[in-house]
Amino acid sequence: MKLYFAPNTCSLASHIVLEELGLPYQAVKVNNQTKRTADDQDYLTINPKGYVAALVRDDGEVITEAPVILQYLDSLKPDAGLAPPAGSLERWRLLERLNFIGSELHPKVALLFNRDWPEAVLHSAREKLFKRVDYLEGHLDPQRPFDLSDAYLFAVLGWFTRVGLSLSQWPRLHSWHQATAQRPAVQRALAAQEA
Numbered sequence: 542m543k544l545y546f547a548p549n550t551c552s553l554a555s556h557i558v559l560e561e562l563g564l565p566y567q568a569v570k571v572n573n574q575t576k577r578t579a580d581d582q583d584y585l586t587i588n589p590k591g592y593v594a595a596l597v598r599d600d601g602e603v604i605t606e607a608p609v610i611l612q613y614l615d616s617l618k619p620d621a622g623l624a625p626p627a628g629s630l631e632r633w634r635l636l637e638r639l640n641f642i643g644s645e646l647h648p649k650v651a652l653l654f655n656r657d658w659p660e661a662v663l664h665s666a667r668e669k670l671f672k673r674v675d676y677l678e679g680h681l682d683p684q685r686p687f688d689l690s691d692a693y694l695f696a697v698l699g700w701f702t703r704v705g706l707s708l709s710q711w712p713r714l715h716s717w718h719q720a721t722a723q724r725p726a727v728q729r730a731l732a733a734q735e736a
């Protein structure tokens with residue numbers, strides 16, 4: 542299995558889950574500007590959508606879209622506890638969280654990377670983002686075991702400082718992010734991305 546990734550992107554979520562599950566994989570870095578891979582392929586031939594992450598199975602099938610890659614990985618080791626059983630209410634809650642991160646957080650933080658947008662657009666994105674993060678701050682359940690959505694949330698919250706925001710405005714999320722950074726699998730994924 543190969544994970545095509547770019548450092549400091551949402552592909553970190555898939556990297557973390559691969560490490561959490563202890564699955565064998567090869568990580569291949571993609572230059573998101575040139576769309577060339579570290580092993581000198583045209584990334585567009587692997588994922589014509591042009592963005593990371595992409596997971597290539599040993600049979601050559603390519604899986605994309607962060608929430609889908611994460612659930613696919615979980616399906617390879619369903620007893621690892623990174624997702625509640627399909628059909629359970631907790632599973633629907635996990636899907637809600639994955640969708641919330643993918644549609645309400647990820648694109649809004651990503652938009653803030655582009656400083657060329659007019660300030661009115663950036664301001665509106667920040668305002669909406671802050672409402673979503675306030676919601677998270679109020680609903681964080683420190684008792685819930687680490688799951689797929691946490692890997693994704695960790696990656697997206699990690700962009701805050703890079704777009705000039707400080708997570709310390711949300712103390713519970715800030716502590717959660719710091720504690721999650723200490724998980725051995727997260728440390729391994731971060732080190733692999735920076736290598």
Ligand SMILES: N[C@@H](CCC(=O)N[C@@H](CS)C(=O)NCC(=O)O)C(=O)O
Nearest residue numbers: 550551573591592593594606607608
């Ligand atoms: N819907 C996609 C979004 C992936 C995405 O936004 N990837 C970004 C990095 S976080 C990327 O590679 N952007 C480069 C580009 O669009 O050219 C997913 O869930 O995987």
